Amino acid sequence: MGRYFKILRIFWSTAIAAELEYRINFAIAAFTSLGGLAGSLFGLFLFYQTGSSFPGWRWEEALIVVGIFTLLEGFSSTFLAPNLNRIVRHVQEGTLDFVLLKPISSQFWLSAHTVSPWGVPDIFFGTATIVYAGIKLGIDPVAYIVSIVPLVFGLAILYSLWFMLGATSIWFVKIYNVTEVLRGLLEAGRFPMAAYPTAYRFFFTFVVPVAFLTTTPAETLLGRSGIAGTIAAGLLAIALLFVAHWFWRFALRFYTSASS
Amino acid sequence: MSTIVVDHLSKIYPVAVKEAGFKGTLTHFFKRTYRQVKAVQDVSFQIESGEVVGFLGANGAGKTTALKMLTGLIHPTSGRVEVAGHIPFQRRSTFLSKVTLVMGQKQQLIWDLPALDSFKINGAVYGISDRALNHRVGELSEMLSLQGKLTQPVRKLSLGERMKAELLAALLHEPNVLFLDEPTLGLDVNAQVAVREFLREYNQRYGATVLLTSHYMADITALCKRVLMIHQGQLIYDGSLDRLVDRFSPCREVKVEFARPYSAHELSVYGDLQDVEKQSARFLVQQEGLTGAIAKILADLQVVDLTVSDPPIEEVIGQLFQAGTVAG
Numbered sequence: 001m002g003r004y005f006k007i008l009r010i011f012w013s014t015a016i017a018a019e020l021e022y023r024i025n026f027a028i029a030a031f032t033s034l035g036g037l038a039g040s041l042f043g044l045f046l047f048y049q050t051g052s053s054f055p056g057w058r059w060e061e062a063l064i065v066v067g068i069f070t071l072l073e074g075f076s077s078t079f080l081a082p083n084l085n086r087i088v089r090h091v092q093e094g095t096l097d098f099v100l101l102k103p104i105s106s107q108f109w110l111s112a113h114t115v116s117p118w119g120v121p122d123i124f125f126g127t128a129t130i131v132y133a134g135i136k137l138g139i140d141p142v143a144y145i146v147s148i149v150p151l152v153f154g155l156a157i158l159y160s161l162w163f164m165l166g167a168t169s170i171w172f173v174k175i176y177n178v179t180e181v182l183r184g185l186l187e188a189g190r191f192p193m194a195a196y197p198t199a200y201r202f203f204f205t206f207v208v209p210v211a212f213l214t215t216t217p218a219e220t221l222l223g224r225s226g227i228a229g230t231i232a233a234g235l236l237a238i239a240l241l242f243v244a245h246w247f248w249r250f251a252l253r254f255y256t257s258a259s260s
Numbered sequence: 261m262s263t264i265v266v267d268h269l270s271k272i273y274p275v276a277v278k279e280a281g282f283k284g285t286l287t288h289f290f291k292r293t294y295r296q297v298k299a300v301q302d303v304s305f306q307i308e309s310g311e312v313v314g315f316l317g318a319n320g321a322g323k324t325t326a327l328k329m330l331t332g333l334i335h336p337t338s339g340r341v342e343v344a345g346h347i348p349f350q351r352r353s354t355f356l357s358k359v360t361l362v363m364g365q366k367q368q369l370i371w372d373l374p375a376l377d378s379f380k381i382n383g384a385v386y387g388i389s390d391r392a393l394n395h396r397v398g399e400l401s402e403m404l405s406l407q408g409k410l411t412q413p414v415r416k417l418s419l420g421e422r423m424k425a426e427l428l429a430a431l432l433h434e435p436n437v438l439f440l441d442e443p444t445l446g447l448d449v450n451a452q453v454a455v456r457e458f459l460r461e462y463n464q465r466y467g468a469t470v471l472l473t474s475h476y477m478a479d480i481t482a483l484c485k486r487v488l489m490i491h492q493g494q495l496i497y498d499g500s501l502d503r504l505v506d507r508f509s510p511c512r513e514v515k516v517e518f519a520r521p522y523s524a525h526e527l528s529v530y531g532d533l534q535d536v537e538k539q540s541a542r543f544l545v546q547q548e549g550l551t552g553a554i555a556k557i558l559a560d561l562q563v564v565d566l567t568v569s570d571p572p573i574e575e576v577i578g579q580l581f582q583a584g585t586v587a588g
Contacts, residue, residue: 007384014381018372021413097333098368101361102385103353109385253335256273 007104008112015082015114029118033074037125040066040190054194060133061222062192067129068151068214068221069190074122075155080162082116085179087166096255107248111163130221139221147221153233154213158186160240161208163248170251182208189214209236263437263469264307264330269339271300271325299325301493302339309436312463312470314484314501316577322493323473327439330471331361344437357386360435364445367426369414375425376410379432386433393432400428404458420451427458438462440472444479456482477574489580496580505576511544513571514554519562530557534575539564544571 019025044066048059057065087110090096099109134144165178172178185208193201193215204210212233219225274294278284300322307313317323328334329341332348332355341348346355369378376397383393401407404424409417417425427443440459444452456479463470463483474480480487480501487504489497497504514531518539527533531543531553545553550568557563 003384003387007381010381010384014370014373014377017377018370021372093366094363095366095368097328097331097361097363097366100333100351101331101356101359102382103356103387104385256334 004104004108011113012115016117018114019116019118025118030121033070033121033125036073036122037066037070037129040069041129044191054192056194057192060136061218063133064130064137064221065192065214065218066190067126067133068217069126070122070129071126072151072154072158072189072213074119074124074126076119076158076162077122078115078117078119079112080159081119082114083111084159084162084166086110086114087163088169088179091169091255100252100255106252107163107245110166111159134221137222140223143221143223147217150212150217150220150230150233153230153237154217156237157209157212157233157240160237160244163244167244167248167251170255186210186213192218212236261309262306263309263311263344264305264471265340265342266303266305266326266330267340269300269303269326269329269341270298270337271322271329271334272296272298272337298493300329300336300490303490303493303495304339305488305495305498307469307471309469310463310467311486312459312472312483314480314487315471315473315490316480316487317473317490321490323490324441325493326490327361327441327471327473331359331439332356333361357433358435359437359439360430360433361439362427362430362441362443364423364442367414367422369422369425369429371415372413374411375414375417375429378414378429379410382429382432388433396432396434397428400431403461404428405454420447420454423447423451423455424458427455431462434466436466436468438468438470438472440470440474442474443472444474444476452476452478459483477572477577489577491580505570511546511571511576511579512550513569514543514545514550514557515567515569516541516543516557516561516563517565519564522561530560544575 041063044059044062047053048062053059054062087096090099090110096106099106102109162179162182165182168178185204188196188200188204189210193204193211196204201211205212212229216225216229216233220230273296275297276288276292277295278288303322303326315323315326325334329336330343330348332343332351335349344355344358346352346358348355348359369375370381379393379397382388383390388396397410401410404427406421406424406428409421410425414422414425423443431438438459443459444455447455459470459472460483462468470483472479472483485500487497487499487501488495489504511532513534518541521539522536522541524533524536527536527541527543531545531549534542534544536542543553554566554568557566
C-alpha cells in the first residue's frame with residue numbers, strides 16, 4: 001500500500017506540473033465553472049420564482065442538490081475524466097501496452113495516473129453553494145460530515161460505471177460517444193429526483209443510478225433520509241467496484257493491441 | 261538455460277473486412293464480416309541467455325504479434341511461451357520487472373515535461389530507490405550521451421534524442437530480457453549508429469538477452485549473429501545470418517559499365533536486370549549461369565568495366581520475403 005501512495009504522489013505532482021505548463025486554461029476552467037453554476041441556479045430560481053416547487057423540496061433544499069452536483073462535477077473533472085477518458089486513447093494508439101507492462105495494477109495506473117486542477121473551481125463553488133444553503137436552513141455541522149459517506153459512495157458508483165464504459169473500448173476502440181451519453185444522463189443529477197416522473201425516477205435509481213449521486217447525499221445532509229438510502233448506496237458502490245475490477249480483467253483477455 | 265522458450269505458438273484473430281466505397285461502409289457498419297487471420301502459426305524456437313537475435317519478416321509477417329505474446333500483452337490462441345521462467349500472459353510483477361519492450365513508433369515519455377519526470381514515475385512504479393535511480397540514470401545517460409538533455413521538455417528533443425530517452429526509460433529497472441520493436445525507426449544514420457552501439461554495449465555489459473526487429477538490415481548485421489525469419493506467420497528460418505545469405509542467395513550481383521547507353525529492353529536478356537542508369541547497369545545472375553552470362557555480356561556489348569559481388573543483404577531478404585518458400 002505504501003508503495004502505491006508513493007506512486008500516487010509522483011503521478012499527481014507530475015500531472016499538475018504538466019498541466020500548469022498551460023496557465024490560461026485555469027482561468028477558462030474557472031469561468032466555465034461559474035457559468036455552468038450560474039445557469040443551473042438561474043433555471044432553478046425561475047422555477048421557484050413562479051411559486052412552483054419540486055414536491056418536498058424547498059428552494060434552499062434544491063440548492064443543496066445543485067451544490068452537490070457541482071461538487072461531483074468538480075471531482076469528476078479533477079480525478080475521473082482526465083484518467084478514464086484517456087483509456088480510449090490508450091487503446092486506440094496502442095500505448096496501453098506500456099501500462100500493461102508495468103509491474104503495478106493496470107487498473108490503478110489507468111484510474112489514478114493523472115489529475116487535472118481544472119475541476120477545482122467547481123469543487124469550490126459547489127461547496128460554497130452547499131454551505132450557503134446550509135446556513136439558510138440551519139443545518140447541524142455534524143450532518144455535513146455524515147453526508148460525506150453517501151457522497152463517497154456516489155463517487156465510487158460513478159467511477160465504476162465510467163471505468164467499465166472506458167474498458168469497453170478494448171472491443172469497440174472508439175467509444176467517446178458512450179462516455180458522452182453517460183455524462184448527459186448524469187446531468188439529471190442537477191435536480192432532486194422528485195423533479196422527475198416516476199418512470200424516470202425508476203430509471204435514474206436502478207438503471208443509471210443518478211439518484212445515489214446527488215439526491216441521496218442531499219437527503220442525508222438534510223437529515224430526512226434514514227440510514228437505508230446510505231446503505232443501499234454503499235452496497236451498490238461495493239458491488240460495482242468489484243464488477244468493474246472483474247470486467248477489466250475480462251476485457252484484457254480480448255486486447256489485441258494496436259498494430260504498429 | 262534458455263531465457264526464451266516458444267513452443268508451437270499460434271495466434272489467430274478475427275479481422276473485420278470492409279469493401280471500399282460508401283456501400284461498403286454501410287454494409288460494414290450494419291453487418292460485419294470477419295476473416296480469421298493467422299498472425300502466428302505453430303512457431304517454435306529457444307533463445308539462450310545473453311543472445312542477441314534478429315527477428316526478420318516483411319510488414320504484417322507476424323513479428324509484432326509474436327513480440328506481444330512474448331511480453332504477455334496478448335493471449336496466445338495455442339502453444340506455450342516461457343520467458344525468464346515465467347508465463348508472460350500471467351503478467352506477474354516478478355516477470356514484468358525482468359523484461360522491457362521498446363517500440364519505435366510509440367512513446368511513453370510525457371510530452372510536456374522533461375524526461376527526468378517520466379523516469380521518476382517509472383522509478384516509483386518499479387520500486388527503485390531514489391539513490392539507485394539517480395545512479396542508473398547517470399550511467400545510462402552517459403552511455404547514450406544524453407547528459408544535459410534530460411531536463412528539457414521531451415517535445416523540445418530531436419527524434420534521435422527522444423528515442424534514446426525512450427530507451428533509457430525502458431531500461432531503468434535493469435531488465436534482463438529486452439524486446440525491441442523497430443528501435444531505430446525514422447532515425448538518421450548517426451542516431452541509428454548511436455542506438456546500435458548502445459545496444460551492443462548494453463548487451464555486453466549486462467549480459468541481457470535481446471530480441472530485435474528492424475527494417476534496417478544494418479541494425480541486424482551489426483548486432484545479431486542469429487536471426488529468426490517469419491513469413492505469413494510461420495517461422496521459415498532460424499540460424500546464423502551468414503548461413504542465411506549463403507544458402508538463400510544463389511544469386512550474384514553483376515555491375516557493368518558500357519561504352520554507350522543501352523535500353524533496358526536490350527539488356528533484359530542477360531539476367532535479372534535491377535537498374536539501368538545512363539551507361540551502367542546492375543543484374544542479379546544465378547550462381548550456376550554466372551560465367552555464361554558474363555561471357556555473353558562481354559561478347560555482345562561494349563563493356564568498359566564489369567564487377568561481380570554479393571548482392572546487398574536487403575535484397576536477399578527482400579527476395580526471400582517475396583518467395584516465402586524457404587525451408588528452414
